Amino acid sequence: MAVEACLAFLTGVVSEGAKSLYKPLKRQISYVFKYQSYIDGLKVQVKQLGHQRERVEIPVHQATQQGDEIYEDVADWLNSVKEFTQGAAKSITDDEDRAKKFCFKGLCPNLISRYKLSRQAAKAAEAAASLMGKGNFSNVSHRPTPKLVEHMQVKDFEAFDSRMKVFQDVMEALRDDKLNIIGVYGMGGVGKTTLVKQVAKQVMEDKWFDKVAMAEITENPDHQKIQDKLASDLGIKFELNENIFDRANRLRRVLKKEKRVLIILDNIWRELKFDEVGIPSGDVDEKDREDDQRRCTIILTSRSGDLLCNDMNCQKIFWIDALSKEEALQLFEKIVGDSTKISDFQSTANEIVEKCGGLPVALSTVANALKNKERYFWQDALNQLRRSHAREIHGMKANVYTSIKLSYDFLESAEAKPLFRLCGLYSEGHAIQVSGLLRYGVGWGLFENVYTLEEARSRVHRLIDNLKSSCLLLDGDAEDEVKMHDVIHVVAVSIAAGERMFNIPNVDDVEKKMEETIRKDPIAISLPQRDIQELPERLGCPRLQLLLLFSKRYSSMQISDLFFEGTEELKVLTLTRIPFSSLPSSLGRLINLQTLCLDWCQLEDIAAIGQLKKLEILSFRGSDIKQLPLEIGQLTRLQLLDLSNCRSLVVIAPNVISKFSRLEELYMGDSFSQWDKVEGGSNASLAELKGLSKLTTLNIQVPDAQILPQDWVSVELQSYKICIGEAWWRIWPVNSETSRLVGLHGLENVSTLLENYGTKMLLKEAEEIHLNELKGVQNVVHELDDGEGFPRLKHLSVESCSEILHIVGSVGRVRRKVFPLLVSLSLRNLNNLETICDSQLTEDQSFSNLRIIGVQSCHKLKHLFSFSIAKNLLRLQKVKVAFCHDLEMMVGKC
Structure with missing residues (x-):
């Protein structure tokens, strides 16, 4: 049977002679007689294909190790090669031995097997060559686009109310297409990074953005590292030969092509140029805004709100406060x-x-x-x-101290750092008086190129804003106060100690701690709010420049006469709640002292202070002092004298105040009122104030208007609280935020006071006015104003003025603007008051800032405001009316 098949095949081959079939016929014949050549050719192709596969598999393995994704065509090719080499090619080579066997008892080769095998080998070789051609890959993998939502596990985010409010505010801002740069700021360790990570996670889950990239900036920004992190998150791979500018350009091109990308730059310490990194600035051109196709939104976190607003141009910023x-x-x-x-x-x-x-x-x-x-x-x-030794707690130094100290180190102002250290000398948890920082800072010489107290005050407020912006200080409860977070205070105490400024902790043995501190050669010592029973007999600190002793309560502690010996470099001294039978004799040796505060002390003879010729600031606030002796007049460099709340003070030697030719600020609220009517009497007279040409701040009370000298008030006053008349205890203290106050009480001839003593000028500039028991006044605005309608007044209180008919009266129906800045209006016991405003006011600004109205016992008042005025009261928040029997309606006809 096999022989017949062979003969038939050969006969068929011979009978074929057509020219057109020559090549196919030749090929068919070659399958039989050149089968070994085809087998060997296949083997060569398979071997070369193996080499090619190896060249592809090595970079594929390396890419897989790095977490890159393999291109699908590469993976398909490798699978095809594997299937080929383990399938068809292997089958053919395995059948090679069968093709070598002879048929007809070994007399004739097995031509059919050779033919089939050769043909299969030829086709397999062609397939191998085709696979070889497809295996020339320039790149086998790519960096996968990060799925931020998968790898960003925000373990530390807690859904506290304080955090959720900021979180929701930021999410709402991201919805606003007009906002491209958003800021989040707060003190170190408050949770800014945790919050923005949660924002990133949420926006990816909600599919608000196509891509999210986040990079930490750190205190020393490395633009290349920032680019690498952003590129990694965005799935961009830089070439090895690309410089930082090329990389920035590529980043920028990619980001502009994306529809919606969120970039988070965490922990900004100084201005960062977006263009240098490769981030579009956030400005969206009109076409893109109309089409809403492309938008790159940026979230920045920092400890400095000023940095975010001023340098980074954030359109909206959010503050993260501490936890409740x-x-x-x-x-x-x-x-x-x-x-x-x-x-x-x-x-x-x-x-x-x-x-x-x-x-x-x-x-x-x-x-x-x-x-x-x-x-x-x-x-x-x-x-x-x-005891403010938080660095000794395990882990605290690395996690907290270093973090907060970085904020301190990055303060741009050289003067902000000593002011921060000075704040560290206050008691933890207690308010820090801005006025105290001013007085200590001036006395210590902290401020350069400052020559007046007003300049110094502006500098202090600027530095405080700097510290607040860096989250190292917080707003206080009152206008003149700031606070320091307890943990920040711990760091401040530590930093100050490194500069030999020591806050003595509240330990049982204060005296022993004091001795230890003295051995460290301090330049500043503070004992804030301490129960001190005994101090060293002799301080002996030759380099000490500042000493603050805030006793918690009055005690029987005495200060030795020798206490200040060896401390002649002292520039600032504060002693509070100390009962002095007499001042230490060694106090007179402090010839370099520039600030002396003896507040809330029991004082008797203070003549020795007259020896301190360099004193610029002297305060006896709240002290039990009866007399300001003639020797105090020797302090000719004095710029500030504070006698506030010295209710026992009844004698100020004549011609003492007039010697303070450099005096800028004089505080005598709720204090001395025994002014002599004429100069040269037994007590000081108000005429002495006329010689104080540099005076800019005056707090004073005058019990009798008749003792006022002509033109006794300087037009240069920038801040004043002046009360004329008796019983002014009711308004001391007053609103702390107002800098200009006038109080008139129990006066009968107000017109004379206004015309002859310059009081009308004070009323015109006043921010707060109190009128009590005035006689001869029926119309407040018409009779007390000079026609401008109290343009700067914020608070007005009128009480027990029985003749007043109107606050704003109708004088010839003159249309005018009144009280444009008035915030609060209090009217009490005005038995004849008919209307608050009896004038036609066409100006929309009249009463436009009014927020609080209090009216009590005004029995003839029928309505508060007319319809024409009520339309201006857009900011009104609170109205309280009591015991007004005839009141018919809140708003009525004029």
Whole structure:
């Protein structure tokens, strides 16, 4: 049968002679007689294909190791090669031995097997060559586009109310197409990074943005590292030969092509040029805004609000505050576990949480350090926090101290740093008086190129704003106060100590601690709010320049006569609540002293102060002092004298005040009022004020208008609180935010006072006015104003003025503008008041800023305002009316 097949095949081959079939016929014949050549050719192709596969597999393996994704065609090619080499090619080579066998008992080769195998080998070789051609890949992989939502696990984000409010505000800002640059700021460790990571996670889950990229900037920004991180998140791969400018251009081109990209730049310390990194500035051109096709939104975090607004041009910024007490305790308990539920731990835990001041990083650090620890460990940590030794708590230095100190190190103003250290000398948790910082700073010489107190005050406020912007200070509860976060205070104390400025902690043995401090050769010592029973007999600190002693309460402590010996370099001295039977004799040796504050002290003979010829600031605020002696007049360099709240002061030697030719600020509120009517009498007279040409601030009360000299008030006054008449205890203290106040009480001839003594000028510039029991006044605006309608007045109180008919009367129906800045209006016991305003006011600014109205016992008043005025009251928030029996309606006809 096999022989017949061979003969038939050969006969068929011979019978074929057509020319057109020559090549195919030749090929068919070659399959039989050149089968070994085809097999060998296939083997060569398979071997070359193996080499090609190796050249592809090596970079594929390397790319896989780096987390890159392999291109689909590369993966398909490798699979095809694998299938080929393990399938068809292997099958053919395996069948080679069968093709070598002879048929007809070994007399004739197996031509059919050779034919089939050769043909298969030829086709397989062509397939191998085709695979070879397809395997020339220039690149086998790509960096995958990061799925931020998958790898960004925000473990530290807690959905506290304080955090959710900021989170929602930021999310809302991201919805606003008009906002391209958004800022988040807060003190170090408050949770800015955690919050913006949560924002990134949320926007990716909600598919608000196509891509999100985030890079940390750090205190020393490395543009190349920033580019690398952004490129990594965006799936961009830079070439090795690209310089930083080429990379920036490529980043910028890619970002402009994307429809919606969110870029988060975390921890900005100084101005960062977007163009140098490769980030579009956020300005969207009109076409893109109309089409809403492309938008690059940027979120920045920083500790400085000023940096975000002024240098980085954020269109909206959000402040992250510390956690509330409840939130802080909740976070602390979550970390330490059930320990706080044990009664022995509860009180300690509460105080530790309080000392951490709601700062998440501090709470987390301390809580993790105390987790699973014994009670004594907790107590030791609390003791360290009490004594401002937080760096000794495990982990605190790395996580908190260094972080906050960076904010201090990056303060641009050289003067802000010593002011920050000065704040560290105050008691933790207590308000810091801005006026105190001014007085100590001036006396210590902290401010360069400042020559007046007003200039110094402007400088202090600017530096405070700098510290607030860097989150190193907080707003206080009052206008003249700031606060320092407890954890920030711990760092401030430590930094100050490094500069030999020591805040003596509240320890049991203050005297021993004082001795230890003195041995460190200090330049500043502060004992704030301490119970001090005894001080060293002799201080002996030759380099000491500042000493602050704020006694917590009055005590029987005495200061030795020798106490200040060896401390002649002292420039600033504050002693509060000290009962002096007499001033230490060594006080007179402080010839370099420039600021002396003896506030709330019991003082008798203070003549020795007259020896301190360099004094520029002298304060006796709240002290029990009866007499200001003639010797004080020797302080000719005095710029500020504070006698506020010295209610026992009844004698000021004549011609003492007039000697203070450099005096800029004089504070005598709720104090001396025994002014002599004429110069040269037994007491000081108001005429002495006329010689104080540099006076810019005056707080004073005058019980009798008849003793006022002509033109006694200087037109140069920038700040004043002047009360004329008796019983002014009602308005001391007054609104702290107002700098110009006038009070008139119990006066009968007001017109004479206004015309002859310059009081009308004071009223015109006043921000706050109190009128009590005036006689002969029926129309406040018409009779007390000079026609301008009190343009700067913010607070007006009128009480027990029985003759007043109108606050704003109808004088010839003159249309005018009145009270454009008035915030609060208080009217009490005005028995004949008919209307608040009886004039036609066409100006929309009249009463336009009014927010609070209080009216009591004004029995003839039928309505508060007319319809024409009511339309101006767009900011009105609170109206309180009591005991006005005839009142019919709030708003009525004019």
